[in-house]
Amino acid sequence: MSIERVRRRRRTPEEARLEVLACARARLLAGGPDSVTLKAVADDLGMTHANLIHHFGSAEGLQSALMGSMVADLSNALDAAIARLRTDEGAPLELINAVFDAFAEGGAGKLAAWIVLKGDLTHLEPVRAAVNGLVEAIRDKLGDPLTASPKQLSSAVLFIALSAFGEALIGPPLRDMLDQDEEASRQVVAGLLPYFLLKAERGE
Amino acid sequence: MSIERVRRRRRTPEEARLEVLACARARLLAGGPDSVTLKAVADDLGMTHANLIHHFGSAEGLQSALMGSMVADLSNALDAAIARLRTDEGAPLELINAVFDAFAEGGAGKLAAWIVLKGDLTHLEPVRAAVNGLVEAIRDKLGDPLTASPKQLSSAVLFIALSAFGEALIGPPLRDMLDQDEEASRQVVAGLLPYFLLKAERGE
């Protein structure tokens, strides 16, 4: 019997980082932060944990890169939703759906939970631009300059984002408790949005 | 010089559990789940980690007890808010404030984040009763039986709870991004609630 030499695969640094981050994200979403250890990720990919340290410097380096990657995806998803808004003639429900989808994709809920627990808010910074882009998109799309002030537009986005984050985090169990179906959250928010933007007429 | 014997303190089991859980909660809120280890908590309290195992069975037992304790507090805070609602003549803003306060106290935001990441939703069960109590309180307080269906009342609570959870979790950084002050979230929700409960008149 011949000794079967395992052929060693050599990736480019970028390939390696992408593979590792994808695997780490899957582990985070499936099993929480404790399940994304160097050894576990390395085993999944058929490499050694020393190699992960080679690419990311340390375990903390990997975690940081993972946060950055997920936040970037969330930010891009928001930008894409905004771009969609600016082109088609969507009703308010379309807008809400786009934002909720952006938060739902890529596990933004668990990402936010992780960031909050870590207390490391600096990683959220890229979201700032995306969120403010959302304010402008809503202004151009729905806002009546005579009735909706900039401050109000901002609080409209605050309202939407809070709900979308909440839904991504604890939407399913909470809806179950209240006997509400899967679309309930976004329908509620969509139904409220027109009233909210109209409110300017009445002073306040 | 005489050898100073360290006097060993002996607590009742209940005393011990309460002290430990308070300390563990403080650690969770300050440093996240990774900072609540047997040794760290024991050191804070001047005891040995073996003693924690004696009282809680295992590290997992301590975590589970901590979750239970925090969920119970959240549930009690909600119940108290409901009781307050039923007695005084509060405006919608009072109602919203009570619920937001309930979620804010005791670190409900980080609690939710922790539970979601652990994926262990069974611990949320006590919240179910509290949330449904909230539905009934709103029905008795604000709901017009002719215009607001049970389903709508439920989705009103869904809407409030999502927002309150979202605010507890990522309210501060999100409000900072949007240049909104501390009261913004609850004001928005309070301002929307009347419109929402009126919606029944128009069919939908």
Place this chain on the structure above:
DNA sequence: GATGTAACTAACAACAATGTCAATAGAGCG
């Protein structure tokens, strides 16, 4: 084909967290 770079591995060291167990010592009770 020879060579250099660096992706990758294997083995080991260091450390932290959990858990076990026999022994110690508070506190109530006769």
Place this chain on the structure above:
DNA sequence: CGCTCTATTGACATTGTTGTTAGTTACATC
């Protein structure tokens, strides 16, 4: 005071994770 019960300790074993280092091998380039 003596006795019992158990909260509490101290020392140890175990396991899992991170990090280091010397060496191996894939692959591009000349």
